[in-house]
Amino acid sequence: MSALTATHSVDLQPLHTFGLPARARELRLLGGQSDLLAFARARQEGQPFLLLGEGSNTVFTSPLVDATVWKVALKGRRYLGCDGVCHHVRVWAGENWHQTVEWTVAMGWGGLENLALIPGCVGASPVQNIGAYGVELKDRVSAVHAFDLDVQKECIFNLDECEFAYRDSIFKHAAQGRYVITAVDFALPVQWQPVLGYGDVAQRVAELGSVTPVNLLKAVSAIRTQKLPDPAVLGNSGSFFKNPIVGAAQAKALVQRFPNLVNYPADHGQVKLAAGWLIEQCGLKGHVLGGVGVYSRQALILVNLGQGSGSDLLQLVQHVQSSVQRKYGVLIEPEPNLIPGFSEATTPGT
Template sequence: MQIETGVSLKPYNTFGLPAVAQTLVRIEADADVRRVLGDATLGRAPKFVLGGGSNIVLTRDVSQLVLKVEVPGRRVVDERADAWIVEAGGGENWHDFVTWTLDQGLPGLENLALIPGTVGASPVQNIGAYGVELKDRFDTLDAVDLITGRSVRLDASMCRFGYRDSIFKQALAGKSLITRVRFRLPKPWQPVLGYLDLERKMAETGQHQPTARQVYDWICEIRRAKLPDWTVMGNAGSFFKNPVVTEDQCRDIIGRDPEIVHYPMPDGTYKLAAGWLIDACGWKGKSIGRAGVYEKQALVLINRGGAIGAEVVTLARAIQESVYGRFGIRLEPEPLVI
C-alpha cells in the first residue's frame, strides 16, 4: 500500500483535466483496503474510488481520500461445458484484458474492445458497445465494503445491471471497491454482428462469417476512425447515454425527422442515437472555451488543450438544452461530474 499526498490527477483522468488529490492510496489487494480502514486517520476520511479515470469530469481538487485501484492479475478460473470463466484484477487495463482473452483463444469480449478504463470500473458502468453489454458476459465480482472492510462476492442479480447503470452507481455508490471481476465466455462462440458499422465491414470484406479476431479488428478500426485517442486529445468517450423512448415518441420524432438513427429494443421501446441528435442541433465541431465537440463524432466531447472541468460542464449543459428544445428529449451524461 502506497500513500501519497498532493498528487496531480491530470494523468489519471482521460479528459486530462487539472485537479489535485490531497491524499491518494494505491490499492493492490483487498488487504490494502482493510489497512486503510484500520488507520486512525485514513479510516475516518470520506473516500473516492478511482479506476482508469475514463468516466469522470473533474471540476475541482479532490479533498476525499482517493483510493486508486491497481489490483493486478489475469487468469482462467474454470472451463465448463457451456463456458469459460476468466478473471481479472480491478486495476487491469480493460482493452489489454480483452486482447489477452483472444490471445488465449477465449472469444466473447471482442465487441467491447478499445473501451478505455479498467476492469474494476467496467461493472460500475455496465459498459457496452456494438450489441454487447458487460452484463451479457458477467459471472461474479469481488468487492471490499468500505465501511466494514469485509470482502463480498456479487453475482449479476445482486449487481442490478441496467443501461450504463448498476448498484455501484446507486445503493453502493461510494460504499465498495471492486477488486476482481470474473467473466463467463459462452461456448460455442457466436458473433454479435447486428450493428450497421459491422454489417458494412462484412460487405466491404466479403467476410460474412468472421472470426472473433476479425470482429475485434473491425471494432478497433471503427472506434479509431470515430473516436479520438485520449492520450492525444482528452475525452471520456461517449459523453451522453443514448436515450430510450416509447414507440409513440419514436414515431413522433420520425414524423418530424425521418433520418433519425434509432434501434428497436426487445421490450418494444426504441434507443435513439444521441450523437445524431447532437449533430442535428449543429454542435459537431463547435466549442465553448477550450472544450469542444469532436468533429468526427458529436457524441464525444473533447479537451482542445488546457480545458478545465467547468468548461466541459458548461458545454454539456448547452448541448442538453439544445436537444431538449428541438426534440423534447433530455440527454443524460455518462461520466460522473466531481
C-alpha cells in the same frame, strides 16, 4: 507505493483522460488486502475519498479535489475452467479493459470482442455496465467480487444481484460507496456467435474475410480508432453522453417528425436513440466553448482542446443538453462521473 505511504497534493491531470487541471489532497494505491483494510479504516473515520481506476470515466471539474484519491491497482487474470457451455475467467479490477479483451480473444475465448478499445479498467466495467456494438457487459458477466467496507470482508454479487441496466448497476446506487470491486468473473460461450448488427461492423468483418473473434476484434478496434480521438493527443473520456431510451409512443412521434431519426430497439418495448445523431442535428458538431468542444468527427464526444477548464466543460454540457431537449424533447445525460471539488464516497471510476 502501499496504502501506508502516499503522494501529497497530487496532480490529477494525467490521471484522467479528459486532462482538465486538478489536484487532490493525496493519492494512495489499493493493491492488496492490507490496502483495502486501510481504506476501510479511513472511510470509517469519515475521511473524504474518491476511488479511481484509469480515469477514462472520471472527469475532474474543479481545480482542487479536497479528498484522498485511492487508485485501484489489483492485478491478475485466471482461467477457471470450462463447463461445456462457457469458458470461465476471473480478472482483477486493476487490469486494463482492452488488454483483457485482447487476452481472451488470443486465448480462443470469444465474447468480449465487441467491447474492444473501451477505455478504463476491469473493475469499472460493471459499474457502468459498459456496452458497444450490440453487446453489454451483463451479457458476459457471471459474478462480481467486491470488498465490503462496512464489515471488512470479501463478498460476491451474482448476475441478478448486480441489477444491471443500460449503463447502470447496483454499484451506482444502493451499493455505491460501500463496496470496492476487486475482480470480475466472465462466462464466455463455447459456441460463439458473432454480434454484427450495429453500425458497419458486419461490412468491416467481411472485408477481413472470415467471421472470427479475432477479425471482429480487429473490425471494432478499427471503427473505434477512426471515430475516437486518442486521449494522449486530444483529451476526452470517450462517448460523453448516454444514448437516451424513450417509450415506443414517444419514439413513433419523433420518427414522424424526423424520419431519419437513428434508433434501435431496447428492452421492455422501449427505443434507444443515438445521442450523437441528436447532437449533430442540432448543429453542434465541432462547436467550441472556451477550451473544450464537441469533437469535429463524432458529436457524441466532447474534447479538451488543450486549455480547457472544468467550468468550460460544465457550460458546454449544459448547452448541448438544452439544445437537444429544445429540438427533440429528450434529455441526454453524461456518461462519465463529473467530480466536483469535494467528492462524496463513490465506486471506482474508469
